[in-house]
Amino acid sequence: MDPFVFQETADIPIFIIKEWEERFPSLRVGFSARKKGEDADCRNYALHVGNNGAQVIENRRKLAEFVDFSLSDWTCAEQVHHTRIAFAQDHDRGRGKKDRKTAFQNTDGLFSYRSNMLLASYYADCVPLYFYASDIGHYGVAHAGWKGTVQQIGPKMIQKLQERGARIEHIFVAVGPSIGPCCYEVDHHVIHPLKRVLNNQMQLDRVAMSHTPAKWHLDLKEANASLLKNIGVKEQNVLQSNWCTSCDVNYFYSHRRDGGNTGRMVAWIGKKGD
Numbered sequence: 465m466d467p468f469v470f471q472e473t474a475d476i477p478i479f480i481i482k483e484w485e486e487r488f489p490s491l492r493v494g495f496s497a498r499k500k501g502e503d504a505d506c507r508n509y510a511l512h513v514g515n516n517g518a519q520v521i522e523n524r525r526k527l528a529e530f531v532d533f534s535l536s537d538w539t540c541a542e543q544v545h546h547t548r549i550a551f552a553q554d555h556d557r558g559r560g561k562k563d564r565k566t567a568f569q570n571t572d573g574l575f576s577y578r579s580n581m582l583l584a585s586y587y588a589d590c591v592p593l594y595f596y597a598s599d600i601g602h603y604g605v606a607h608a609g610w611k612g613t614v615q616q617i618g619p620k621m622i623q624k625l626q627e628r629g630a631r632i633e634h635i636f637v638a639v640g641p642s643i644g645p646c647c648y649e650v651d652h653h654v655i656h657p658l659k660r661v662l663n664n665q666m667q668l669d670r671v672a673m674s675h676t677p678a679k680w681h682l683d684l685k686e687a688n689a690s691l692l693k694n695i696g697v698k699e700q701n702v703l704q705s706n707w708c709t710s711c712d713v714n715y716f717y718s719h720r721r722d723g724g725n726t727g728r729m730v731a732w733i734g735k736k737g738d
């Protein structure tokens with residue numbers, strides 16, 4: 465079974481990482497879904513796309529409350545396909561919840577240890593990476609498109625957690641729904657930099673399958689998982705989703721499939737506490 469388990473109650477379709485929520489009862493962690501037949505604004509969680517900001521904020525409020533938080537806990541960044549990672553402190557709670565200008569700027573990764581903060585980031589094909597350092601109670605989320613992947617935003621998040629005192633064997637990672645190798649064709653602009661960061665040709669062959677000259681089907685989820693395992697994240701601590709945001713049209717928006725004009729899902733992680 466996929467680690468991202470679909471559930472639809474209270475009219476809010478979501479995936480949750482059930483295994484983490486059962487193992488770490490204070491964690492709330494998941495990925496939003498759309499509903500079949502609805503238009504792109506209905507389940508859009510990002511303010512930089514679509515025409516209905518009020519709907520986005522209402523979607524955020526409903527989802528936050530559904531997972532035991534409130535809209536004022538919703539904390540997010542303006543993502544730019546780079547690798548800046550910010551540490552969210554108490555006074556950052558709620559940044560970006562209703563507008564773009566108060567969000568963390570130029571930031572693709574967020575982490576925190578504070579309770580009652582919900583870190584959110586937005587997707588339509590890129591890979592959501594979730595982190596939990598169980599020994600120090602820090603959690604994080606990072607946005608990895610191909611650029612973030614080859615610039616190693618995943619390993620950079622691990623480094624941030626280690627600087628806070630986490631030990632690698634206590635770090636858990638989940639690689640969420642994204643476009644799959646079935647639907648993601650790339651050329652040498654992507655493959656060459658990827659080759660430089662992976663360990664060897666065998667690893668590259670596993671994540672990128674060449675099918676016609678100079679074209680590859682890239683498994684961006686596998687690439688991220690490989691980069692994290694290469695720096696010592698334990699195999700058994702890595703969960704990897706098989707959902708493809710392009711194939712699974714009933715659940716997801718897809719930038720590539722929908723020709724760039726579509727909504728965004730949200731990946732969230734937060735910790736409940738006193």
Ligand SMILES: [Zn+2]
Binds near residue numbers: 644647711
């Ligand atoms: Zn696919």
